[in-house]
Amino acid sequence: MRPRYEILSLDDLERLPATKGSPVLLPLRRTAGFRPFGVNAWLGEKAGDQVIERHAERGGDEELYVVVRGSARFTVGDETVDAPPGTLVHVPPGTVREAVAAEDDTVVLAAGAKAGEAWEPKPWEDFHVAFAYRAAGRVDEARALVRDTLARHPGSWEGEFNAACFEALAGDAAAAFAHLRRAHERAPGEVARFAEEDPDLAPLRGDARWREVFE
Amino acid sequence: MHVDALDRIELDDGFVWRPVRRRFGIRAFGVNAYSPGETGQVIEEHTEETFGHEEMYVVLRGRVRFMIDGDEHELGPGQLVVLHDPSLRRSAVAVGGDALVLALGGKPGAPHEVSAWEATFAAIPAARAERWEDAIRIHEEALAERPDDPRLLYNLSCMEARAGRRVDALLHLRRAIELEPKWADYAAADSDFASIRDEPGFPA
Numbered sequence: 174m175r176p177r178y179e180i181l182s183l184d185d186l187e188r189l190p191a192t193k194g195s196p197v198l199l200p201l202r203r204t205a206g207f208r209p210f211g212v213n214a215w216l217g218e219k220a221g222d223q224v225i226e227r228h229a230e231r232g233g234d235e236e237l238y239v240v241v242r243g244s245a246r247f248t249v250g251d252e253t254v255d256a257p258p259g260t261l262v263h264v265p266p267g268t269v270r271e272a273v274a275a276e277d278d279t280v281v282l283a284a285g286a287k288a289g290e291a292w293e294p295k296p297w298e299d300f301h302v303a304f305a306y307r308a309a310g311r312v313d314e315a316r317a318l319v320r321d322t323l324a325r326h327p328g329s330w331e332g333e334f335n336a337a338c339f340e341a342l343a344g345d346a347a348a349a350f351a352h353l354r355r356a357h358e359r360a361p362g363e364v365a366r367f368a369e370e371d372p373d374l375a376p377l378r379g380d381a382r383w384r385e386v387f388e
Numbered sequence: 389m390h391v392d393a394l395d396r397i398e399l400d401d402g403f404v405w406r407p408v409r410r411r412f413g414i415r416a417f418g419v420n421a422y423s424p425g426e427t428g429q430v431i432e433e434h435t436e437e438t439f440g441h442e443e444m445y446v447v448l449r450g451r452v453r454f455m456i457d458g459d460e461h462e463l464g465p466g467q468l469v470v471l472h473d474p475s476l477r478r479s480a481v482a483v484g485g486d487a488l489v490l491a492l493g494g495k496p497g498a499p500h501e502v503s504a505w506e507a508t509f510a511a512i513p514a515a516r517a518e519r520w521e522d523a524i525r526i527h528e529e530a531l532a533e534r535p536d537d538p539r540l541l542y543n544l545s546c547m548e549a550r551a552g553r554r555v556d557a558l559l560h561l562r563r564a565i566e567l568e569p570k571w572a573d574y575a576a577a578d579s580d581f582a583s584i585r586d587e588p589g590f591p592a
Contacts, residue, residue: 177473178456183466205470209442209494210417235416237408239391239490241448241466259391259448259488263412280466282446284492288415289499 217274243279402427450487
């Protein structure tokens with residue numbers, strides 16, 4: 174059972190890098206057990222590192238980014254702005270955005286949800302954590318988290334796709350193809366497109382089972 | 389935009405509200421910033437029992453002493469407090485000079501609804517300057533989304549009474565009391581209604 178309130182420091186949170194090294198997730202929402210909407214912090218360890226990944230929230234979430242420390246360069250749509258500490262950047266859903274750290278140790282808080290809907294935790298959080306755990310050698314913990322996430326989001330093609338990426342990186346091709354097949358059955362168009370582009374799946378593309386899934 | 393460029397609305401309790409959600413038109417969650425006013429207060433003493441909100445306060449600048457359920461915690465930049473239990477009594481004061489706290493909140497498992505108090509806070513500069521029509525407009529805009537919110541109706545009737553719009557004031561006050569009878573007690577002692585208290589049909 175959680176305490177009635179908690180005191181935390183962003184510096185005490187785990188540091189969970191994306192597969193390509195940056196950005197680094199400081200898993201605030203998971204650590205705090207915060208339930209009303211999504212809120213996390215992202216770290217750019219070095220100037221030039223990505224601190225907010227390029228994406229568009231096509232699921233309908235609006236987001237607010239707050240530069241907590243350091244400095245970042247945000248690009249939202251066609252506009253690029255320098256963002257010192259205390260800068261607020263609001264981005265409506267569907268608009269492409271990204272941010273790069275302009276100084277070492279830049280931290281950006283990100284809050285987001287879809288207006289008019291009750292918020293639920295998204296699978297990407299668990300997968301980000303699982304991928305980071307795997308990269309840090311915590312493979313059993315990571316795999317347990319993937320299993321748990323898939324159980325909580327049954328029917329999600331994104332979950333199965335991410336699980337395929339996870340197993341491909343972990344070196345279990347049979348498990349990766351099983352997940353990829355299920356993802357493809359649920360959303361053939363999206364999965365075929367993402368599978369062609371995703372570097373995590375590179376170890377699978379030369380395998381005969383690749384054609385069995387997509388042809 | 390930079391947080392320091394947000395409006396600064398100092399409340400009578402001594403803290404300064406920096407309206408983030410309202411500035412950006414955010415609909416999905418509650419978010420605002422607070423800085424100390426003359427008294428050093430940053431977060432007013434309150435609970436979230438009315439709204440059932442879970443809250444997170446993040447110190448962006450300065451040092452801030454939080455009082456939570458009788459406990460004191462002095463926090464600096466990058467530190468935060470998460471209040472899961474809406475019944476916890478909470479407040480905060482700045483330690484030293486400048487400080488800035490980001491407050492995020494919402495009700496778990498429910499779509500976010502904009503809190504009625506935001507319109508009341510936003511109307512304060514207009515009310516202080518006796519620009520009653522501007523204050524009325526701010527409340528009417530909020531009521532368009534929440535037509536049966538008794539707090540909004542009550543505060544709108546206060547502004548209308550001050551503006552000399554007696555009929556509107558009486559109608560909205562009566563509706564507020566119909567929805568939530570406690571507003572009759574407030575109206576009985578509220579100086580905003582001095583101009584209409586002797587009107588036939590004044591409900592308190």
